[in-house]
Amino acid sequence: MVDRAENSQMQRTFVPPIYNVTICGGTHGNELTGVYIVREMQKQKMEKAGSVSVTTVETNPRAVAAGRRYTEMDLNRCFTDVLLSSPITESTPYEVKRAQELNAQLGPKGSAKAVDLLIDLHNTTSNMGLCFIFYSIDWITLHIYKYIENNLNSVPVRAIQLDIPSSEAYSLESVGKHGFAIEVGPQPSGVLRADIFNVVKEALDLTLQWLQKFSSGHSFEGGTVDAYTFVKSVDYPRDSAGKATAIIHQDLQDNDFKLLRSGDPIFQTFSGDILKYEGEDLYPFFVNECAYYEKKIAFHLAQKKTYSFPHISVKND
Amino acid sequence: MVDRAENSQMQRTFVPPIYNVTICGGTHGNELTGVYIVREMQKQKMEKAGSVSVTTVETNPRAVAAGRRYTEMDLNRCFTDVLLSSPITESTPYEVKRAQELNAQLGPKGSAKAVDLLIDLHNTTSNMGLCFIFYSIDWITLHIYKYIENNLNSVPVRAIQLDIPSSEAYSLESVGKHGFAIEVGPQPSGVLRADIFNVVKEALDLTLQWLQKFSSGHSFEGGTVDAYTFVKSVDYPRDSAGKATAIIHQDLQDNDFKLLRSGDPIFQTFSGDILKYEGEDLYPFFVNECAYYEKKIAFHLAQKKTYSFPHISVKND
Structure with a gap:
């Protein structure tokens, strides 16, 4: 890894231009920061950042109107190849139809017609600060991430990588040639906090600044990014009827990305007992995320890995 | 006021016994602390605290199952005399029918048959710590409040008084001979936090402890309680179409009960302008409560008042 990082920092890699970026909000209708950021950008008629064209989409307007994450099915699990190509019938959930429209x-x-960069804005009830979530180790995404990490100081900034092939990548950002989700919390579902709104706005301003610099010929030095790579999910303990018997322990609550070691408390049963973690040292994230109760996920666990990326410049036509 | 307080502390007042207490949760289906406290008490078959009989009720099971505040109408606005006596027709909302069942x-x-003490458990997304909310200045409620204020140290404890006559009192706790809501936050809707769960459990344990002492003949000294008395609500600024144009300013966010003075920032518009408070010094509460967006309430404002209460003992039959 070190050899490759050093090598990549010396050699400059030329990458195709980013002509357009699409910023999406409201993929989950009760994650309000993206909804209101997108609406404000539409009101301001923001269409260009330098030579890069900017479009915005409110992606699940029905769920936004209902004030819910989704109406029939989680839209952000509908962008697999299988669901994007499934035939539409009368019983097809609204969100599957909407995913096909958005696609x-x-x-x-996966096509040459896809937008160059797709950014999807999300919120979480977990104490995760600002996270980039992405599938592939992609130079553009890692460079933008690094630019934000270096320039945004109001909250912790972290990278989360989901090691899933493109065909099975289920979320909206996988539709773009490059893409990532910006996930910011803690913010309750259905609530809009000014601090979170301002952080996301700052992250988008920095992203557009980077794209302007990149498209105007600025070259960016290589380096490394520490990313949390998803390993597994942990469910709540349950009784024989399948009902959860415990809640996240208060020592784990709000401690996303703090290394979890064997013996650390993770759950408190409703009757007051403490359950401890057993297993290899891993990093918890999405701890006590509201929307994951129904998915039977109390928290995810990740390994930390270092990825190197090369010095890049735009490849002119 | 001072004369009355001093006087009340010297004279002992004898008040009727509390034979029974009902603890309610799930009046709002996505405020989960009460739901799970009540379920755990039912599982533990807790039926007595000393000589006081204890019952528990999950008050809006349909809303709990749906994971929403309510299904057709806010149940906790249905306990006015008008709604409790309105004829049931096919178009009557579920929650009005449920309110009549609970009544x-x-x-x-208002009747002699009503439970002696009704406690309703609520959560808020606002940073309010633990609050007692009540209508009338009632010796039992003030004594229990004072006992909790003196013995619960993990979060700030405050009293909120709504100066509304009983006939118009709209919330469940008004059904008991004595009654109060315990409102605890911040907790996102649909999320269960261990710290909040433990605080509410501690407050209930202290309440039952007080009731046991009172019913066994212990007398309690008089004193005073500072309570926040509701003055008015403040809506978000809106455009000509009625849409909100701003969010709570980050200096006001999470600062419930911090005195608001003329000139303090209260809103940030989506385009970044700051709007300031104008008016008399008052205390904000329910700042950025999720459920109040639809009620057009950005926050409430209160005056702080001091109420005295007498030295009391149970009046034996």
């Missing part, structure tokens, strides 16, 4: 508008996923 | 079971409101 036609912003993709098709 | 038959736990009331009738």
Whole structure:
């Protein structure tokens, strides 16, 4: 890894231009920061950042109107190849139809017609600060991430990598040639906090600044990014009827990304007993995320890995 | 006021016994602390605290199952005399019917048959710590409040008084002969936090402890309680179409009960302007409560008042 990082920092890599970026909000209808950021950008008629064209989409307007994460199915699990190509019938959930519409508008996923960069804005009830979430180790994404990490100081900034092939990548950002989700919390579902709104706005301003610099010929030095790579999910303990018997222990609550070691408390049963973690040292994230109760996920666990990325410049036509 | 307080501390007042207490949760289906406290008490078959009989009720099971505040109408606005006596038709909302059922079971409101003490458990997304909310200045409520204020140290404890006559009192606790809501936050809707769960459990344990002492003949000294008395609500600024144009300013966010003075920032518009408070010095509470967006309430404002209460003992039959 070190050899490759050093090597990549010396050699400059030329990468294709980013002509357009699409910023999406409201993929989950009760994660309000993205909804209101997108609406404000539409009101301000923001269409260009330098030579890069900027579009915005409110992706699940029905769920936004209902004030809920989704109406029939989680939209952000609908962008797999299987669901994007499934035939539409009367019983097809609204969100599957909407995913296919979005794929036609912003993709098709994996094609030359897809938008160059797709950014999807999310919130979490977990204390995760600002996270970039992405599938592939992609130079553009890692460079933008590094630029934000270096320039945004109001909250912790972290990278989360989901090691899933593109065909099975289930979330909206996988539709773009490059793409990532910006996940910011803690913010309750259905609530809009000014601090979170301002952080996301700052992250987007920095992203557009980076894109302007990149498209105007600025070259960016290589380096490394520490990313949390998803390992597994942990469910709540349950009784024989399948009902949860415990809640996240208060020592784990709000401690996303703090290394969890064998013996650390993770759950408190409703009757007051403490349950401890057993297993290899890993980093918890999405701790006590509201929307994951129904998915039977109390928290995710990750390994920390270092990825190197090269010095890059735009490849002119 | 001072004369009355001193006087009340010297004279002992004898008040009727509390034979029974009902603890309610799930009046708002996505405020989970009460739901799980009540379920755990039912599982433990807790039926007595000394000589005081204890019952528990999950008050809006349909809303709990749906994971929403309510299904058709806010249940905790249905306990006015008008709604409790309105004829049931096919178009009557579920929650009005449920309020009438609960009134038959736990009331009738204002009657000798009503439960002696009704405690309703709530959560808020606002940073309010633990609050007692009540209508009338009632010796039992003030004594229990004082006992909790003196013995619970993990979060700030405050009293909120709503100066509304009983006939118009709209919330469940008004059905009991004595009654108060315990409102604890911040906790996102649909999320269960261990710290909040433990605080509410501690407050209930202290309440039951007080009731045991009182019913066994212990007398309690008089004193004073500082309570925040509701003055008015403040809406978000809106455009000509009625849409909110701003969010709570980050200096006001999480600063419930911090005196608001003319000139203090209260809103940030989506385009970044700051709007300031104008008016008399008052105390904000329910700042950025999720459920109040639809009620057009950004925050409430209160005056702080001091109420005295007498030295009391139980009046034996």
